[in-house]
């Protein structure tokens with residue numbers, strides 16, 4: 001470990017420890033809170049460890065044309081801002097990151113906003129944003145000599161972990177809620193060779209159990225309580241800033257589940273600001289599903305001072321989480337950047353997902369909460385027409401094809417859920433139709449559509 005460059009700081013009591021001193025569950029022995037990676041050398045202006053913003057911007061751009069393996073990763077291209085390894089020779093990469101930033105012209109027009117973009121993290125090697133965090137934490141696991149790694153998951157973390165473990169030659173253990181994860185994700189964990197245990201528990205129960213297991217066996221925990229995961233997951237913030245020529249967008253909208261991702265992106269923007277790479281922060285807003293909204297409730301009820309776990313229910317299974325581990329970090333990001341935290345209904349999620357699909361950008365249901373949330377923020381007058389907005393799409397549409405097919409067939413939502421949205425939904429539904437295998441029948445079907 002590169003102990004002289006980084007240390008871990010407890011988010012609750014501020015205690016500082018070296019990376020090697022972390023407990024297997026990554027909780028502080030003093031207060032039980034989570035740690036954040038900190039780089040002490042960056043604080044001293046003029047100090048030799050403090051990165052030079054102008055030189056970094058130039059170097060990172062140059063690396064786009066480099067033939068070196070490490071530079072082909074959109075995470076390790078920014079390695080000066082995540083010096084967490086003793087040797088970059090230990091990096092486990094699948095060429096993650098450097099994901100596209102798409103303009104959303106139709107949604108922008110409908111909402112009366114000039115500049116609306118989607119940063120599509122579903123375009124990562126295993127189809128979700130988890131890859132950016134997994135390359136970082138898996139590299140640490142490998143460098144520290146672990147043979148086994150493990151995670152509890154709603155599906156995407158397990159897919160990413162299993163793939164990166166396979167690349168690193170490590171064994172992986174996955175705990176998932178039985179029957180509550182999308183098939184695409186489960187198939188990935190199996191294919192990449194993980195030991196996959198389906199438990200009669202929800203995500204929160206799986207994580208609790210795993211926390212006990214890692215205290216008893218030498219298994220490296222790869223959930224986002226592991227602070228190295230968040231170091232990788234902060235790099236899309238660098239990519240977004242770079243794409244905006246180091247002027248950050250006015251708003252970034254992120255889905256909220258276990259709340260690691262919003263915390264990581266907030267850290268990325270904050271570090272860029274502190275190092276002088278950008279001159280301001282975007283407002284970072286977090287959107288949850290209405291049936292899995294503990295952070296929304298916490299901020300409404302006590303301004304984020306405490307969080308009451310909820311029993312989570314949503315078809316957006318990726319964010320079906322009632323007791324998010326990183327909620328304190330997310331509260332700070334929202335409050336420090338002047339963002340909002342809001343929730344959206346099942347019908348709003350399904351409609352937003354279909355709208356993104358109709359622009360040629362599929363995504364997972366959990367990702368679509370961002371567009372659904374943006375619509376609400378616009379309706380409340382919280383976003384001005386001349387402001388720029390980036391939606392963070394977290395997962396690929398093929399992860400949960402069942403959801404999409406059910407939406408288009410009209411079997412996804414209950415009547416009570418669609419009340420008031422019937423016209424919007426039927427305008428978006430594109431069910432497949434059975435047609436005779438003759439030119440005349442296909443032409444007739446076409447005529448129906450055109451007419």
Ligand code: F0G
Pocket residue numbers: 128130152153154155156157158224255256257258259260261262318319364366367394395
């Ligand atoms: N979107 C997708 C597609 C996800 O898979 C997740 C989380 C989130 C959003 C929420 O991110 O937890 O950092 O707030 N999935 C985890 C998993 C929990 O196990 O794959 P978060």
